[in-house]
Amino acid sequence: QKEVEQNSGPLSVPEGAIASLNCTYSDRGSQSFFWYRQYSGKSPELIMSIYSNGDKEDGRFTAQLNKASQYVSLLIRDSQPSDSATYLCAVHTGGFKTIFGAGTRLFVKA
Amino acid sequence: DAGITQSPRYKITETGRQVTLMCHQTWSHSYMFWYRQDLGHGLRLIYYSAAADITDKGEVPDGYVVSRSKTENFPLTLESATRSQTSVYFCASSEADGNYGYTFGSGTRLTVV
Numbered sequence: 001q002k003e004v005e006q007n008s009g010p011l012s013v014p015e016g017a018i019a020s021l022n023c024t025y026s027d028r029g030s031q032s033f034f035w036y037r038q039y040s041g042k043s044p045e046l047i048m049s050i051y052s053n054g055d056k057e058d059g060r061f062t063a064q065l066n067k068a069s070q071y072v073s074l075l076i077r078d079s080q081p082s083d084s085a086t087y088l089c090a091v092h093t094g095g096f097k098t099i100f101g102a103g104t105r106l107f108v109k110a
Numbered sequence: 111d112a113g114i115t116q117s118p119r120y121k122i123t124e125t126g127r128q129v130t131l132m133c134h135q136t137w138s139h140s141y142m143f144w145y146r147q148d149l150g151h152g153l154r155l156i157y158y159s160a161a162a163d164i165t166d167k168g169e170v171p172d173g174y175v176v177s178r179s180k181t182e183n184f185p186l187t188l189e190s191a192t193r194s195q196t197s198v199y200f201c202a203s204s205e206a207d208g209n210y211g212y213t214f215g216s217g218t219r220l221t222v223v
Binding site for chain 2: 004032045097103
């Protein structure tokens with residue numbers, strides 16, 4: 001089992017819809033959870049961080065964390081074509097160890 | 111410009127050659143990291159550094175060497191390049207050990223032929 005798992009996609013949603021991206025992790029001691037957005041040919045960009053169970057909202061983005069189920073998700077409301085990218089889930093397990101998922105490709109159709 | 115810069119952006123080298131990838135940050139972040147990104151593997155940590163003159167191995171360190179004589183610079187050297195080291199390399203920095211996320215450089219696409 002991979003330490004951080006994501007569906008590789010592609011996930012295709014129409015413009016204006018809600019995109020739901022999911023991630024599971026294996027280390028129950030994980031402390032911090034992140035979502036990065038990576039456009040094709042570019043570097044990852046941190047868009048959300050979450051540290052405790054529940055929801056965290058930032059503009060059109062909502063991160064959700066459920067430590068009991070070892071599950072992290074990212075919701076993108078009112079999806080725009082400019083949201084088309086690969087979204088990386090990252091889990092900080094302590095010390096210098098941050099494990100990245102392989103990413104989910106999202107396409108938002110105009 | 112403030113931020114984290116990598117050079118070169120693209121590099122083609124031959125098997126067996128030594129090549130150095132440069133990383134420079136202007137934030138005075140203590141922590142710096144080198145990752146490689148390969149299709150299907152996500153980002154994998156090669157080396158990290160907590161401060162000048164303090165470095166340690168990550169998940170995939172074999173064939174790589176790092177140094178950090180100054181806080182702002184963290185070069186990565188491939189001692190004898192192999193085709194399996196063809197990858198995109200990202201340098202990152204952080205105020206903390208990773209608990210608050212990273213800021214990545216623009217990356218170096220390295221091809222070993």
